[in-house]
Amino acid sequence: MALFEKKQPAPKHIAIIMDGNGRWAKKRGLPRNAGHKEGAETLRRIAEHCNKLGIMTLTVYAFSTENWKRSEEEVAGIMRLLRDYLLEVLSDVKKSPVRVCFYGDLTRLTPELQELCARAERETAHYEHQLNFCLNYGGRDEIVRAARAFAADVAAGRAESGDLTEEVFEKYLDSAGVPDPELIIRPSGEMRTSNFLLWQSAYSEYVFMDVLWPDFQGKDLDAAIAEYHRRNRRFGGV
Numbered sequence: 001m002a003l004f005e006k007k008q009p010a011p012k013h014i015a016i017i018m019d020g021n022g023r024w025a026k027k028r029g030l031p032r033n034a035g036h037k038e039g040a041e042t043l044r045r046i047a048e049h050c051n052k053l054g055i056m057t058l059t060v061y062a063f064s065t066e067n068w069k070r071s072e073e074e075v076a077g078i079m080r081l082l083r084d085y086l087l088e089v090l091s092d093v094k095k096s097p098v099r100v101c102f103y104g105d106l107t108r109l110t111p112e113l114q115e116l117c118a119r120a121e122r123e124t125a126h127y128e129h130q131l132n133f134c135l136n137y138g139g140r141d142e143i144v145r146a147a148r149a150f151a152a153d154v155a156a157g158r159a160e161s162g163d164l165t166e167e168v169f170e171k172y173l174d175s176a177g178v179p180d181p182e183l184i185i186r187p188s189g190e191m192r193t194s195n196f197l198l199w200q201s202a203y204s205e206y207v208f209m210d211v212l213w214p215d216f217q218g219k220d221l222d223a224a225i226a227e228y229h230r231r232n233r234r235f236g237g238v
């Protein structure tokens with residue numbers, strides 16, 4: 001049987017919806033922010049595991065346009081973790097040789113965080129492996145921002161509305177120039193996209209897993225990739 005199975009090439013780009021931090025903390029009688037802290041540790045481990053597997057791009061959903069609905073304390077805790085992570089990257093960029101990039105509308109972040117994001121992007125720009133953080137990110141918001149940017153170019157005479165194609169529009173997205181993720185993993189048992197990479201996921205394979213993100217191990221990533229290899233991607237063909 002195995003002889004006739006069509007094997008997919010290894011994914012070059014994996015995206016993860018890092019979900020389940022709150023439930024992980026609740027199970028332990030801890031505040032939700034303890035779950036986010038552990039989730040940040042998981043990201044460090046999994047990003048390293050991805051590098052070892054030769055996965056060139058990892059995109060992670062860290063904070064959605066809807067996550068502002070949470071308590072001030074929780075939002076502040078998540079932003080603090082982000083700040084710590086960026087300061088760690090900037091203190092020694094050679095320690096984790098990864099190009100850090102950001103998707104989302106960063107203008108809602110504090111000026112300090114925006115500056116740290118810009119510095120991290122600048123100072124890691126020469127690395128080959130890429131880690132995309134989705135921050136104040138929503139797939140719909142990304143598409144609307146792209147549409148606005150295109151309309152502004154038309155208004156300024158830099159583009160013609162009739163020339164808009166999928167390829168042209170793609171260049172206005174946060175993910176401009178980055179190939180779509182072949183595989184999107186959502187831990188925590190939820191089976192929805194929650195506004196993640198709506199444009200880019202048109203033909204991504206989804207793997208939903210019951211494990212909570214802070215408990216997510218290298219072996220879970222391996223299992224998701226193995227599941228991906230069992231899929232038959234047809235892209236609308238036969």
Ligand code: IPE
Pocket residue numbers: 018019020021022023024062063064067078188
């Ligand atoms: C994901 O974990 C992290 C963010 C959304 C920032 P959650 O905080 O959503 O965890 P659950 O879903 O409540 O368990």
Ligand code: IPE
Pocket residue numbers: 017018019020061062063064067190192194
């Ligand atoms: C999606 O998780 C956002 C992130 C993981 C950053 P949520 O926990 O916010 O999604 P819902 O509320 O379960 O749809």
Ligand code: MG
Pocket residue numbers: 019020021
């Ligand atoms: Mg959640």
